Amino acid sequence: MEVQLQIKMNEKLYLRDPEQTELGKKIVQHGIQLIHEIGFESFTFRKLAEYIGTTEAGVYRYFDNKHRLLIYITCWYWNWVQYRVLFETNNINDPGIKLKKVISLLAKTVEDDNKTLYVDESILHQIIIAEASKTYLTKNVTEDNKELFFKPFKDLCAVIANIILVYNPKYKYPRSLASTIIEMAQFQIFFMYNLPSLTDFGKTKKESNVVSFLEDLVFSAIRKK
Amino acid sequence: MEVQLQIKMNEKLYLRDPEQTELGKKIVQHGIQLIHEIGFESFTFRKLAEYIGTTEAGVYRYFDNKHRLLIYITCWYWNWVQYRVLFETNNINDPGIKLKKVISLLAKTVEDDNKTLYVDESILHQIIIAEASKTYLTKNVTEDNKELFFKPFKDLCAVIANIILVYNPKYKYPRSLASTIIEMAQFQIFFMYNLPSLTDFGKTKKESNVVSFLEDLVFSAIRKK
């Protein structure tokens, strides 16, 4: 059986739905590729247009600007992670096991699972690590938040916070701990590869070490005292 | 007695030492101000030049580009924090009390203490929260790291990791926990004000709550089991 996953996106993120056309899919797919190759700062719609053999104006018909494209990509990613979290923790009752699943889903490199037709999830994960914070670290956070551009991120955070609360209903900081898990899964991996002395895994460079660190951190915090 | 604090900066960060001239000081001082007002993305040397009544070329004589200026500012900040950490924890033997000092130094808004002649530290803190990650989330991390541009950050991290190790020599992740404390002190405050549902302090918006969360997190993790 082949299953294909369709993720519903916030319509305000684009001018024309990129999933509906070939060019649109190319923009997202190769946009991810190009951002990964040259970094978000150097990335321009002109370069992307050349990369996929269209014109700058052609790209602008789909997205207002490159920041919107980054938000689009990031939303897609968090939606996809949330789907995987729900799928993988379904039918598990033990909230401890659920949390471990969540941590490893967040911190371990994904292999492209081909469930989604046009996105390479492994490269996507690397972009998220290096670029996702830039979606909200702007003077537009509040406005963008009102447009619900960060809903997928906040929803994922809420899902994790709920698992934490099931584990220990008396724990006082479920949301902050959830956002800490998500952010640190990204940052510790980034540090491990790029500024290794900020971590304890500079030598081995294994994502499983980040998982161990986060598990230790989280379960010490939420265990019933 | 009046004490003035002079922080030695990495010479590769600037073309001409901004601390040596009036214009240089103005560039840093009002650079901080302007980045705070309009955000780093909208910030340009042209706007800064107009802001302080000089020319664009004048600013370029001090810094290669705005990213270098941001790194300069960020380095200055982490040097200053490390100084305060060493000063405030000096003569304290109990590593637990030291750690609490550190956490509150990191997470609480500072008042401009006038020890440093030309920087408003409270605004600086806000810039660090919103912009500091952008110094290393680039394709240049490795090169910039080789130039020691992140040394002040890494040194601070090492200082904190050492206190953690004194508290519990068997704790396995002192560096990762240290970088987590530093990063989360920033991010939880940012979230609290801008994306409150990612925290448990959206209602009260008190930095002391972030301190409580971090203390709980850290001491659960490092307590001897």
Added chain:
DNA sequence: TTTACAATAATAGCTTTACTATCATAAATA
């Protein structure tokens, strides 16, 4: 006191980024 040197101001100019607008054409649909 002159000289010379350092820092800045004034001006110009160049490439790239970040967009917007217009018109022609090809493909899909009514």
Added chain:
DNA sequence: TATTTATGATAGTAAAGCTATTATTGTAAA
């Protein structure tokens, strides 16, 4: 067949991100 829709081709503008040149200060050494 008519007509909408997506794309392509082309042009153009304002601002960002620089560099270069020359003139003018103010300061410090000869």
